[in-house]
Amino acid sequence: MLSFSESGCNGNAPPECRIQRSRRRSISLCISDDGAVLVKAPLFMSDVAISKFLAEKQGWLDKKLKEAAAARQEVEWLGSFSAEELAAIRKRAKEIIPERVAHYSKLSGISYGRISIRLQKSRWGSCSACGNLNFNCLLVLMPPEIxxxxxxxxxxxxxxxxxxxxxxxxVLRLFPDYRRCSAWLKEHGGVYLARVK
Ligand SMILES: [Zn+2]
Structure with a gap:
């Protein structure tokens, strides 16, 4: 059994640790949606080597476990969006997002095709080969710069x-604060997505 420090799991039982071996070259670590530690390891890596890797990553892991637990708690407090809330979010997104696209298009001289605004659980935006843009309506709930x-x-x-x-x-030429915003979205975006049933 692999051990974890108390702080990483808010003093509760240590999180479950799942080890997935596959034909990969390197080992990686992440927290799954249900809060378990997921280790992806090469087929022939020994348990000792995996334990050593986990011990080295303990600090990082504790921080990530804390963040994941806080996010799950936030979702629990806030609850899922109701149908009325989602309708209002979509309406607001259809007003605001095309206006922001037009603003940056004018600023950069970059043209675009159609804009579609959807409620999606997996992505924030996309751009098709023919220039149609797609955005997740939940973005309008976040700070405007996001x-x-x-x-x-x-x-x-x-x-x-x-x-x-x-x-x-x-991107940085047009939007110098991009890295901070992108980090914010990585850290907080999951809570918004988790509130969609
Ligand atoms: Zn991209």
Missing amino acids: LDSVVVHELCHRRHMNHSKAFYAE
Whole structure:
């Protein structure tokens, strides 16, 4: 049994640790949706080596477990969105998002096709090969700069259909605060998605 420090699990029982072996080259660590520790390891890595890796990552793991527990608690407190709330969110998104896209399009000279606004559980935005943009309506519940950072990200895919250095250079030129916003979305976005039934 692998042990975890008290702090990582709010003093409750240690989190479950699942080890998944596959034909991969490196070992990786994440927290699953149900709060378990998920270790993805190469087929022939020994248990001792996995334990050593976990011990090295203890500090990082404790921090992530705390964050995940706080997020689950927040979702519990806030509850799921009602149908009325979701309708209001969609309506607001249809007003605000096209306006933000138009703003950054004008600023950058980047054109776009149609805009669709949906409630999605897996993504914040996307850009099709023909320039149609798609956004998650939940973005309008977040601080305004977070929505803007996603708008700029998708618009810049019109110039670079990848996540290359050139793509990020373009994003940062148009939106210097991008890295902070992107980190915010990674940390807090899950709570918004988890509130959709
Ligand atoms: Zn992208």
